[in-house]
Amino acid sequence: xxxxxxxxxxxxxxxxxxxxxxxxxxxxxxxxxxxxxxxxxxxxxxxxxxxxxxxxxxxxxxxxxxxxxxxxxxxxxxxxxxxxxxxxxxxxxxxxxxxxxxxxxxxxxxxxxxxxxxxxxxxxxxxxxxxxxxxxxxxxxxxxxxxxxxxxxxxxxxxxxxxxxxxxxxxxxxxxxxxxxxxxxxxxxxxxxxxxxxxxxxxxxxxxxxxxxxxxxxxxxxxxxxxxxxxxxxxxxxxxxxxxxxxxxxxxxxxxxxxxxxxxxxxxxxxxxxxxxxxxxxx
Amino acid sequence: xxxxxxxxxxxxxxxxxxxxxxxxxxxxxxxxxxxxxxxxxxxxxxxxxxxxxxxxxxxxxxxxxxxxxxxxxxxxxxxxxxxxxxxxxxxxxxxxxxxxxxxxxxxxxxxxxxxxxxxxxxxxxxxxxxxxxxxxxxxxxxxxxxxxxxxxxxxxxxxxxxxxxxxxxxxxxxxxxxxxxxxxxxxxxxxxxxxxxxxxxxxxxxxxxxxxxxxxxxxxxxxxxxxxxxxxxxxxxxxxxxxxxxxxxxxxxxxxxxxxxxxxxxxxxxxxxxxxxxxxxx
Numbered sequence: 001x002x003x004x005x006x007x008x009x010x011x012x013x014x015x016x017x018x019x020x021x022x023x024x025x026x027x028x029x030x031x032x033x034x035x036x037x038x039x040x041x042x043x044x045x046x047x048x049x050x051x052x053x054x055x056x057x058x059x060x061x062x063x064x065x066x067x068x069x070x071x072x073x074x075x076x077x078x079x080x081x082x083x084x085x086x087x088x089x090x091x092x093x094x095x096x097x098x099x100x101x102x103x104x105x106x107x108x109x110x111x112x113x114x115x116x117x118x119x120x121x122x123x124x125x126x127x128x129x130x131x132x133x134x135x136x137x138x139x140x141x142x143x144x145x146x147x148x149x150x151x152x153x154x155x156x157x158x159x160x161x162x163x164x165x166x167x168x169x170x171x172x173x174x175x176x177x178x179x180x181x182x183x184x185x186x187x188x189x190x191x192x193x194x195x196x197x198x199x200x201x202x203x204x205x206x207x208x209x210x211x212x213x214x215x216x217x218x219x220x221x222x223x224x225x226x227x228x229x230x231x232x233x234x235x236x237x238x239x240x241x242x243x244x245x246x247x248x249x250x251x252x253x254x255x256x257x258x259x260x261x262x263x264x265x266x267x268x269x270x271x272x273x274x275x276x277x278x279x280x281x282x283x
Numbered sequence: 284x285x286x287x288x289x290x291x292x293x294x295x296x297x298x299x300x301x302x303x304x305x306x307x308x309x310x311x312x313x314x315x316x317x318x319x320x321x322x323x324x325x326x327x328x329x330x331x332x333x334x335x336x337x338x339x340x341x342x343x344x345x346x347x348x349x350x351x352x353x354x355x356x357x358x359x360x361x362x363x364x365x366x367x368x369x370x371x372x373x374x375x376x377x378x379x380x381x382x383x384x385x386x387x388x389x390x391x392x393x394x395x396x397x398x399x400x401x402x403x404x405x406x407x408x409x410x411x412x413x414x415x416x417x418x419x420x421x422x423x424x425x426x427x428x429x430x431x432x433x434x435x436x437x438x439x440x441x442x443x444x445x446x447x448x449x450x451x452x453x454x455x456x457x458x459x460x461x462x463x464x465x466x467x468x469x470x471x472x473x474x475x476x477x478x479x480x481x482x483x484x485x486x487x488x489x490x491x492x493x494x495x496x497x498x499x500x501x502x503x504x505x506x507x508x509x510x511x512x513x514x515x516x517x518x519x520x521x522x523x524x525x526x527x528x529x530x531x532x533x534x535x536x537x538x539x540x541x542x543x544x545x546x547x548x549x550x551x552x553x554x555x556x557x558x559x560x561x562x563x564x565x
Contacts, residue, residue: 179360180392183380184406184457194409198396275396275437 024051049245054252057245061234079229079237081253088219088231089257091147095154096215096261102155103162103211104204111170112196124163132156133221140226150227154218158211162204169203170196202276205269212261220254231257304335307461307493308357313366315352326352328518329366339487339494341504341511341527343551345558349519350497351389351465357495358386358463370461385459385492389466391446393438399449400425400434406457420456428452429482444475448482455486464496468503480506480535488532501551505544506535513554516561523554 027043027050045053059065061081063073074080110117110124136153143149173196181195223232231250238246270279315327327349334340342350355361357368359375368375370384393402401408404421412420425434428448430441438446447467454462468476484507487494498504504511505527513523527547529538538544 174392176388176390176392177394180386180388181405181409183358183360183384183386184409184453185380185382186409190409194405195394198394201396273396275439277439 020051023048045244046242047244049248053245054248057243058249058252061246061249079233081234081249084229084231084234084250085253085257087147087229088150088216088223088254089260091150091222091230092154092212092215092219092257092261095151095218096158096212098151099155099158099215100162100204100208100211103159103207104166106159107163107166107204108170108192108196108200111167111200112192117167124160128160128164132160132218136218136222136225140222145226145228150219150222150230153222154215157214157218161211161214162207165203165207166200169200172203173199202273205265205273208265208269209262212265213258216254216258216261304337306333306335307338307371308334308495309367309369309372310353310357311367311369313353313356313368314364315349315356315361316364325518327356328520330514330519330521331366332512332521332524334493334495336493337491339496339507339509341508342495342497342514343501343504343511343555344499344514344519344522345516345555345561346499347517348514348558349517350499350514353514353519354463354465354495354497358384360386381461382457383460385454385457385462387451387454387462387464387467389469391438391443391450391470393446393450393453395438398435398437399430399441402438402449403428403453403456405453410457424452424456427486442475443471444478447471447479451479451483460492462492462494464494466497466499469498469500476503477535483507484531484533484535501548501555502539505529505548505551506533506538511551513551514558516558522558523551525551 022043027039027045030039030043042048049057058081063070063077063080063082066073074082110120132153135156139152139156140149143152177195177199178191181191186194219230220232220235223230224236227233231254234250235247238244238250273279310333311331313327313330314325316323316325330349330353332340342353344350352361356363357370357375359377359379359381362377370381373381375381394405397405400421403424404417407417407420422434425431428451430445430449430452433441433445438449441449447470451467468479471479480503487507494508496504496507508527511525511527512521513525514520515522525547529541529543
């Protein structure tokens with residue numbers, strides 16, 4: 001009997017190798033083998049670059065061509081790959097953190113108060129109906145081209161996602177659990193701390209994973225529209241030079257940034273929600 | 284026992300209990316009306332009874348007769364439409380918690396995000412008891428509930444019976460003098476139920492809290508209670524009041540084999556059966 005996991009791993013690697021092969025040489029192979037009209041344009045390295053070119057661009061943008069010159073190279077170029085990555089990562093993280101904290105706080109407050117949710121409900125729905133991206137130029141006008149406008153953009157996207165989930169979570173708390181806590185002597189604040197928040201946490205976390213990728217999207221869009229540094233800025237610069245391989249470098253780095261952030265949230269989630277069956281440690 | 288109508292029955296009990304013990308719970312002319320979309324309906328209709336110190340009273344009736352509603356009003360969880368409820372001569376106010384009163388829910392209300400020990404220690408924790416003292420008390424309660432070795436488990440890892448034992452201990456650890464129980468074993472299978480009866484009897488026969496226990500299960504009421512108050516089908520009215528004077532300590536399994544148990548069972552069943560039929564006819 002074949003080991004299930006190794007079979008899956010085999011196919012995963014096989015597909016990866018195939019993709020890389022086609023990407024690297026597919027265009028030349030099809031040019032050599034097929035009539036001109038049938039050569040797929042999508043494989044043209046001018047549009048999609050190719051692995052070897054991407055690797056070279058990575059080395060150049062990352063100041064890795066000459067290990068001895070790494071420091072001087074990083075210091076001399078303003079938006080090199082590493083500063084760009086750090087800037088984007090940092091802004092995403094802060095935007096995510098501010099957005100989710102404020103979303104949780106406002107969600108809990110409105111979720112526990114019928115009066116406040118009644119008053120603010122229409123405003124929140126109206127504001128949420130604005131496509132957030134439409135606000136980015138305004139945000140840049142207010143906060144400038146620096147990091148704060150990116151944090152604010154990420155905040156805009158993250159806040160509502162987290163707010164709505166926390167709000168629902170705070171509403172969905174089991175009334176009997178609250179009654180039980182009250183009958184054991186818990187006062188309002190204790191109930192909030194020991195029943196409402198833990199109970200709503202599952203809902204909060206359900207929104208945090210999408211929220212972290214939204215934060216990254218927000219930051220990148222902000223960088224597209226106006227920025228001095230960052231991975232989004234790197235893409236815009238490469239677009240100006242019609243350099244697909246540099247864009248690809250930035251895209252891949254973004255992918256890793258996204259994975260990294262998701263992993264952080266995921267591990268926090270599986271610790272805080274370890275009482276839920278899906279996060280049970282397999283022992 | 285005869286099935287005398289409400290008022291004369293209450294009088295009869297009063298004279299009887301005057302000599303025996305101090306009264307802890309007094310329910311007087313209790314009425315509960317609910318407003319539904321199709322108008323108002325009466326769930327509890329002029330119910331009066333008293334529970335004395337150390338009594339184990341079962342509130343028995345068909346489902347929908349308002350027995351849980353009565354219990355919730357006694358606990359102060361639900362406002363009453365009319366009438367009075369006194370606990371130790373103080374009027375029960377809705378929303379105000381009486382630390383002398385403990386409540387066990389029908390549904391599992393353990394906090395799923397807390398381990399067994401943190402669930403059981405919840406009341407002590409929010410009362411601000413020092414950690415060391417709390418740990419001793421909790422460990423003791425866990426042993427008493429037969430949950431040794433499960434202190435670190437989360438509720439979902441436990442069986443239904445174990446969860447309800449933990450819930451019971453979570454209430455009992457606060458040492459309530461009066462215990463209100465809302466069909467606490469209603470969701471358990473027969474075997475687990477008998478085990479829970481044994482656990483509860485062991486504890487109660489030692490500590491003799493004043494208990495008001497809501498159930499629709501006559502066998503359960505006879506096994507546990509020292510007195511059964513029978514309610515009619517909706518609207519809930521006081522129908523009958525029986526003393527259950529089986530000797531203690533009781534064994535929930537052996538007790539069911541005795542002739543007296545059978546006699547009292549069929550006697551009350553006759554009265555209860557009428558109410559079940561009325562419920563069905565509705």
